[in-house]
Amino acid sequence: MWKEVLSVTFYQAVFTEFLATSIYVFFGLGSVLQWPSALPTILQISITFNLAAATVVQIAWHVSGAHVNPAVTMAFLLGSRISLARAACYMVAQLAGGIAGAATLYGVTPAEVQGSLGINTSLCHPFPQVRSNITSGQAVAVELILTFQLVLCYFASTDRHRNANSPATFIGISVALGHLIGGFVPNGCFKTNKKHIFWVGPMTGAILASLIYNVLLYPDLKSLSQRL
Amino acid sequence: MWKEVLSVTFYQAVFTEFLATSIYVFFGLGSVLQWPSALPTILQISITFNLAAATVVQIAWHVSGAHVNPAVTMAFLLGSRISLARAACYMVAQLAGGIAGAATLYGVTPAEVQGSLGINTSLCHPFPQVRSNITSGQAVAVELILTFQLVLCYFASTDRHRNANSPATFIGISVALGHLIGGFVPNGCFKTNKKHIFWVGPMTGAILASLIYNVLLYPDLKSLSQRL
Amino acid sequence: MWKEVLSVTFYQAVFTEFLATSIYVFFGLGSVLQWPSALPTILQISITFNLAAATVVQIAWHVSGAHVNPAVTMAFLLGSRISLARAACYMVAQLAGGIAGAATLYGVTPAEVQGSLGINTSLCHPFPQVRSNITSGQAVAVELILTFQLVLCYFASTDRHRNANSPATFIGISVALGHLIGGFVPNGCFKTNKKHIFWVGPMTGAILASLIYNVLLYPDLKSLSQRL
Amino acid sequence: MWKEVLSVTFYQAVFTEFLATSIYVFFGLGSVLQWPSALPTILQISITFNLAAATVVQIAWHVSGAHVNPAVTMAFLLGSRISLARAACYMVAQLAGGIAGAATLYGVTPAEVQGSLGINTSLCHPFPQVRSNITSGQAVAVELILTFQLVLCYFASTDRHRNANSPATFIGISVALGHLIGGFVPNGCFKTNKKHIFWVGPMTGAILASLIYNVLLYPDLKSLSQRL
Numbered sequence: 001m002w003k004e005v006l007s008v009t010f011y012q013a014v015f016t017e018f019l020a021t022s023i024y025v026f027f028g029l030g031s032v033l034q035w036p037s038a039l040p041t042i043l044q045i046s047i048t049f050n051l052a053a054a055t056v057v058q059i060a061w062h063v064s065g066a067h068v069n070p071a072v073t074m075a076f077l078l079g080s081r082i083s084l085a086r087a088a089c090y091m092v093a094q095l096a097g098g099i100a101g102a103a104t105l106y107g108v109t110p111a112e113v114q115g116s117l118g119i120n121t122s123l124c125h126p127f128p129q130v131r132s133n134i135t136s137g138q139a140v141a142v143e144l145i146l147t148f149q150l151v152l153c154y155f156a157s158t159d160r161h162r163n164a165n166s167p168a169t170f171i172g173i174s175v176a177l178g179h180l181i182g183g184f185v186p187n188g189c190f191k192t193n194k195k196h197i198f199w200v201g202p203m204t205g206a207i208l209a210s211l212i213y214n215v216l217l218y219p220d221l222k223s224l225s226q227r228l
Numbered sequence: 229m230w231k232e233v234l235s236v237t238f239y240q241a242v243f244t245e246f247l248a249t250s251i252y253v254f255f256g257l258g259s260v261l262q263w264p265s266a267l268p269t270i271l272q273i274s275i276t277f278n279l280a281a282a283t284v285v286q287i288a289w290h291v292s293g294a295h296v297n298p299a300v301t302m303a304f305l306l307g308s309r310i311s312l313a314r315a316a317c318y319m320v321a322q323l324a325g326g327i328a329g330a331a332t333l334y335g336v337t338p339a340e341v342q343g344s345l346g347i348n349t350s351l352c353h354p355f356p357q358v359r360s361n362i363t364s365g366q367a368v369a370v371e372l373i374l375t376f377q378l379v380l381c382y383f384a385s386t387d388r389h390r391n392a393n394s395p396a397t398f399i400g401i402s403v404a405l406g407h408l409i410g411g412f413v414p415n416g417c418f419k420t421n422k423k424h425i426f427w428v429g430p431m432t433g434a435i436l437a438s439l440i441y442n443v444l445l446y447p448d449l450k451s452l453s454q455r456l
Numbered sequence: 457m458w459k460e461v462l463s464v465t466f467y468q469a470v471f472t473e474f475l476a477t478s479i480y481v482f483f484g485l486g487s488v489l490q491w492p493s494a495l496p497t498i499l500q501i502s503i504t505f506n507l508a509a510a511t512v513v514q515i516a517w518h519v520s521g522a523h524v525n526p527a528v529t530m531a532f533l534l535g536s537r538i539s540l541a542r543a544a545c546y547m548v549a550q551l552a553g554g555i556a557g558a559a560t561l562y563g564v565t566p567a568e569v570q571g572s573l574g575i576n577t578s579l580c581h582p583f584p585q586v587r588s589n590i591t592s593g594q595a596v597a598v599e600l601i602l603t604f605q606l607v608l609c610y611f612a613s614t615d616r617h618r619n620a621n622s623p624a625t626f627i628g629i630s631v632a633l634g635h636l637i638g639g640f641v642p643n644g645c646f647k648t649n650k651k652h653i654f655w656v657g658p659m660t661g662a663i664l665a666s667l668i669y670n671v672l673l674y675p676d677l678k679s680l681s682q683r684l
Numbered sequence: 685m686w687k688e689v690l691s692v693t694f695y696q697a698v699f700t701e702f703l704a705t706s707i708y709v710f711f712g713l714g715s716v717l718q719w720p721s722a723l724p725t726i727l728q729i730s731i732t733f734n735l736a737a738a739t740v741v742q743i744a745w746h747v748s749g750a751h752v753n754p755a756v757t758m759a760f761l762l763g764s765r766i767s768l769a770r771a772a773c774y775m776v777a778q779l780a781g782g783i784a785g786a787a788t789l790y791g792v793t794p795a796e797v798q799g800s801l802g803i804n805t806s807l808c809h810p811f812p813q814v815r816s817n818i819t820s821g822q823a824v825a826v827e828l829i830l831t832f833q834l835v836l837c838y839f840a841s842t843d844r845h846r847n848a849n850s851p852a853t854f855i856g857i858s859v860a861l862g863h864l865i866g867g868f869v870p871n872g873c874f875k876t877n878k879k880h881i882f883w884v885g886p887m888t889g890a891i892l893a894s895l896i897y898n899v900l901l902y903p904d905l906k907s908l909s910q911r912l
Contacts, residue, residue, distance in 0.1 A: 030865040051861040058854045059836045108822045138336045152287045177279040181258040366564045380515045398514045405507040409486040594792045608743045633735040637714040
């Protein structure tokens with residue numbers, strides 16, 4: 001393990017996760033800015049997330065694998081694809097990158113379009129009118145399903161045995177799919193005491209997808225025993 | 229045949245068809261939910277179906293071939309690409325997956341946006357205003373053509389002799405093409421006694437496409453005699 | 457030459473051009489149907505043409521090269537990529553396919569949405585309000601440029617020395633690009649005596665693109681002398 | 685160096701940059717034409733730029749590398765991927781191509797839709813209503829970030845060690861991403877004395893991206909010393 005952590009490529013990968021996440025968050029949050037008379041639609045937001053995810057995955061996947069998301073890193077850790085040290089550093093880099101991206105966006109846009117944009121409420125979608133009486137349990141389930149299909153798509157697209165090409169197109173597609181459906185469901189800004197929805201749902205979905213992919217669909221017992 | 233049916237990979241494939249169809253139906257039906265003041269357009273629905281099809285094909289094609297549709301399975305059976313046992317199990321898995329996906333969506337969304345969403349009426353498109361006096365025969369013909377081009381695209385994109393890459397992009401494109409045109413035509417909810425439209429049309433289109441592809445465009449007599 | 461014309465693969469290719477063009481025209485024209493309260497936008501029409509072109513190229517390119525357009529066939533003839541006999545048969549097949557596709561669409565849609573849809577006026581875009589005083593010369597020049605970039609993209613994407621993969625994605629993109637810009641310019645229905653615009657412009661653009669690609673960008677003198 | 689500048693392939697590459705940039709600018713500017721009652725949306729403009737970039741990169745990348753942008757050429761010069769002579773000729777060809785493309789568009793469209801279209805103001809986006817009090821410094825920062833991610837994506841997608849396929853898809857995606865966000869920010873037409881924004885921002889972003897890619901992410905010291 002020390003060999004990995006002390007190598008230059010390890011720090012290149014961690015820095016790349018930071019960079020990719022900051023670009024991703026800058027453009028993703030940028031798509032929900034409240035420009036007067038040109039309010040974004042859910043289609044436009046989803047397309048922006050598609051392009052942002054595809055771009056950063058294309059930039060980063062040869063260096064770090066381009067997780068850009070703690071839930072994806074968790075799934076790769078569970079699937080024995082990355083070490084614990086790498087997973088921990090990736091998650092810290094992703095959180096720092098997310099803050100850096102949001103702060104940069106905050107710095108380069110006028111105050112009147114930022115709306116409730118900010119680090120704490122960055123997951124609020126700009127559709128207050130689509131508020132409906134969805135329960136917390138339903139919101140957790142939706143978040144779970146969105147991350148579930150994303151992580152399955154990540155595994156299927158980054159598996160070197162089955163893919164010679166860049167996974168960027170398909171990860172962009174899967175991210176946009178989630179926003180097209182999920183954009184409505186966790187509508188409005190959940191109050192602070194409901195923020196767990198955005199951790200419990202995705203993490204459970206990631207764990208479930210990692211188990212189904214690595215145990216049921218593509219069992220790879222040798223690599224499992226080797227890495228543990 | 230017993231050798232195939234008793235292998236682990238056979239059950240992995242059947243389970244994968246179930247899983248892929250349930251994800252596909254969850255997101256596809258999710259795109260037609262009637263959120264107030266944000267009714268979906270045909271473009272948005274078609275794009276969602278594009279992304280959903282591409283995602284599940286990308287996840288499933290190495291395991292099961294990612295048919296996700298009884299008409300496609302029928303076409304592959306006719307083209308001697310899969311055995312009868314596999315085709316039968318795939319179709320059962322697809323129907324079960326469709327029900328599971330719709331039921332999950334039903335469980336995680338509030339009642340007021342579900343509209344006429346449900347297993348029986350899941351093919352209703354949300355454009356009551358686009359109702360026109362199209363006949364049942366015309367609707368069957370349109371469904372036939374939509375499945376015809378989809379199945380031709382499936383064969384062309386999954387043929388291992390001609391493609392090294394994932395067929396997911398092109399199947400997503402072909403699915404969306406069908407929704408962009410077909411979304412208008414079988415408009416409104418056909419009454420129960422017209423449900424045969426959604427079986428007769430696609431199945432005839434699939435059979436026709438399978439014949440044209442395997443007999444006229446890419447005759448593969450050796451493999452035909454081998455597999456029978 | 458007789459050897460080529462008497463082979464089975466020659467007739468497979470000609471039939472494939474017929475089939476691909478009929479599917480392409482069915483969906484392309486289908487995108488401009490005048491459904492009440494859901495008039496298509498130029499973006500939706502362009503996306504439909506993108507998906508239709510990508511689908512039929514994906515289906516046909518291994519058999520016939522998927523020209524689907526007399527101007528593209530003309531450019532390939534000039535570039536010495538296909539024989540005169542093949543070019544002539546392709547063009548006849550494309551015209552017949554176009555008529556078949558339009559007639560099929562006519563048969564499966566109710567009269568009230570067909571508008572001015574028909575074989576003679578099939579190039580009318582549904583934007584009468586965007587009528588402006590563009591001259592015939594300007595319209596020819598725009599048609600020339602649209603075909604020019606399409607043919608360059610065809611050559612660059614189907615060149616076996618430079619591409620292992622399907623050209624379908626890029627041809628779809630290039631077709632849609634033309635519709636996004638050209639959809640406005642030859643606006644309204646040109647009168648019958650202006651129909652030459654849709655022959656003179658594209659054919660000149662195709663010839664120009666063929667010369668620039670084969671003489672300036674990728675001169676391939678050996679193949680030229682061999683084939684003549 | 686003289687050997688490179690005196691070769692035929694060098695002039696093919698310079699001509700290709702001219703041709704590709706003129707097509708790109710023709711279609712890009714064409715997307716912002718002010719057709720009455722069909723004003724373009726930011727989504728449609730971004731999609732047009734996506735398709736235009738993908739098409740010209742697909743046409744040009746085997747000949748010239750398809751920079752189509754002085755900032756990209758600057759980044760490749762800094763990364764020791766091209767010689768100074770090539771960079772200089774590319775930039776001249778790009779500027780000439782941009783003028784040619786804009787002049788051609790001017791020639792083929794009626795005056796009433798050209799709005800403020802013209803060479804000097806070609807970067808004005810048609811959203812006067814989205815004017816907000818963004819500062820010059822903020823605008824420079826936004827332009828910097830847009831070019832930064834584009835150049836990173838260029839390097840990652842054109843690196844022959846890591847990509848066998850065409851970079852056209854990903855460069856189109858990255859260009860569109862920039863327009864989806866940047867379309868709002870440098871809103872309205874900056875006055876002439878603020879035109880430096882469109883040189884200082886992109887050039888700084890390109891330099892930064894070139895340093896980060898070539899020094900931090902993919903250090904290639906051998907090639908660096910060889911080429912200098």
